[in-house]
Amino acid sequence: MTEKYAPGEIEAKWQRRWSEGRVAYVDTAAIGNEFYMLNMYPYPSGSRLHVGHGRNYILGDALYRRERMAGRKALNPMGWDAFGLPAENAAIQSGIHPREYTLANIARMKEQLFALGCLYDWSKELASCDPAYYRWNQWLFLRMWERGLAYRKTAPVNWCPGCRTVLANEQVIDGRCERSGDAVAIRDLTQWFFRVTDYAQRLLAGLEELPHWSERVKTMQRNWIGRSEGAEIFFRVDGLTEPLTVFSTRPDTLYGATFLALAPEHPAVARLAERSARRAEIEAFAESVRLESRLERESEGGEKLGLETDARAVNPATGETIPVWVASFVLPEYGTGAIMGVPAHDQRDFEFARKYGLSIRPVYRTAEGEADPAAMTEARPHDGVLCHSGSWDGTPNGPEAIRVAVKWLEEKGFGKGKIGYRLRDWLISRQRYWGTPIPAIHCGSCGVVPVPDSDLPVLLPEDVDFRGAEGNPLEGSAAFVHTRCPKCGGDARRETDTMDTFVDSSWYYFRFLNPHDAEKMVDTARVARWLPVDQYIGGIEHAILHLLYARFICRVLRDMRLVHLEEPFERLFNQGMITRLNPSTGKIEKMSKSRGNTVSPDELIERFGADTVRLYTLFVGPPEKESEWSEEGVAGAHRFLNRVHDLCARVQRLSEDGGEGTSDSSLRRLTHRTIERVTEDAARFHFHTAVAALMEFQRGIVESLETGAEASGALREATKTLLQLLHPIAPHLTEEWWERFGEQGFLVEAQWPAFDPALATSPDVTLVVQINGRVRGKLSLARGASEGEAMALVRADDRIRPWVDGKQITRTVFVPDRLLNLVVR
């Protein structure tokens, strides 16, 4: 029968004491502090934390506590990503003003994090909806505008009908809005952009400097940036004053280009249509493709539609006249929005050519000879040597062929080498209320004018009908919209677009060092000491959103000489989701509010205590993978904590003057083996195996206690080590017993126990005996015993001897202290 403890009282007591003792407070102005750990900061749109999210914070807190015990002074701050659509949409539904709603949620989540025993330096707390924070978004925007990195243009952009706003490319997944799941439409709108494409190469190259990021995330970013080397080639088109530029990664196949194809959105399409007798037909075709949603246009098996214009282009290599088509499969945003069609060597071009009867000309010949265009059923790979390609003939496929082609193009003035990227500029304007106002003013005579620094912040007005069904709610605020032009003083209109919330979160990690600084955005000197962030913890869902934007803005600030670093996050850990059976679908799904399969930590804390919730959350599985939540498992975790409590109580009742125990005792060996295991497991965040080791340790101490084999002093030492090792996982119970054992000061500020390999090894080892590779017995013998000693024992062992007797040993494999394998015949 174990003695049970009442977690509620103990936990409340220590939460209060840690808070009063400002255990997590760090003076960021002091010299010498340089460790900085960070959870990805949460959206307070949901009013409740559930254990699915909770894992993130519990893991972060366990790491923080371990670092503290290991003697590293760490800053563990918390900020609230308080602007944005989730908060605004929820506010619309509830009818409560977004500000009020968000602040209430922040307060509630703070309570929950506190109840879980999470230690944050609340003196560094920040919220993005606070003007003291978002004014620096505006300040940054103005600096970027000055540098040409923020600009306004009319472009085809993603429009989410559900969220009633435009979205960045990164927020469109498979043609659908990342948030609402609505099919995204393409609209031509005038919007604000950040010129992230200027940084494409640096963002790509920087990935090589991040050895502690997972290949998975880096691959996702590489794919997203999408670098491709090739050439721009200029085609003269009759009727156009400017030549038409296409981008190709295979300029070596230029002699095989038998047509040009333009995206329907390409500006030349309208000009070609104007000159054509079939103007209406061409315009109608282009329009119909444009109206199709991106989802339909890119869907698998989406048919390649095309229409021939009357225009003719000249292939600069062959001098031949080739047709110019408008084609649905040519995407406006990639390359130049125009391609040269090489049907012999490109599958898409091949399908298009076959469908519309365009000619096919192979320009690569293999050892088997060249393909007969009429007999081809698919595009040929680029292999063999170039043929039908004038002076390029005979060049083997490969980088050399491309070099030859680019050199020729550049010499003749027909083109130039070019590196293309898939990455588009970051569309940051949102036609929504709950965000940072973009600091720009529209003046009838001066154009678009920046708000002067002295007028910052441009405050987000509060008296706005945020439930307005149509358009941007800010447009309804006359006091906000009507203003004066800073240049000419005339009547002017304020910009009503607000910023994407990813602007807020792309620099907050700097702001934790000077959260209340009204003079400057970042504190360059402190950043130099504290950054990069040593350990970042966040979900994989931010792989190309937040983590790309943050890397971009960090570089922008570096170029402004405000920070010294190129990469903000040195180590990145992507934790997996918690899953749970969804009663309505019968499937195991990731835990989320919208699916209705959440578990509230509040109720669990009520029933079992925060330590149990923490322990089970860490024990449920490897943190980098998905883990399934189980109700029974929580009870098991609770039982373990009860056993620890019971053990502590029993050890405390022992007399205190029981002596030290001997250094070769098995308990001391177990202690040091456990220190080693837990230390290593914690270093790679594998708290689930650390817990397993601690469970074995607990049982081992109980066994020593019950057999009476150890002096009480040794039992106390072992038990205190258990408390130290368990503290990051179950801080309250361990802190309580640390005090009851008469220790001074907080356990979280005590040392992490030191591992002594000499004390972890036993004088005896178990040697496994194999016959022909199969385990036939075990021998107990002294560490370092020789093969001869082991053989002597084998011959004396009644259970092993029968396997050897009467057989010939043809070979022996001896691994000292581990294994003896006899090969017999």
Add this chain to the structure above:
RNA sequence: GCGAAAGUGGCGGAACUGGUAGACGCGCAGGUUUCAGGAACCUGUGGGUAACACCGUGAGGGUUCGAGUCCCUCCUUUCGCACCA
């Protein structure tokens, strides 16, 4: 289609550079306690056998004294990319 990761008891999952597969927990079975239910505690628990033998890490092959771990082929699942010129 391309790329990556992963497949281990009834379940979640352990196993460092090849060296006792299944740690730890859940569940289950038996027991103690209890008026009973539950809870708690103790013991057992891969399959198989009276006990051995034997069979067991998705399937099939290979390397090795020895393979969950290394190599080849295939299957399945998850994730990412996908008309990117």
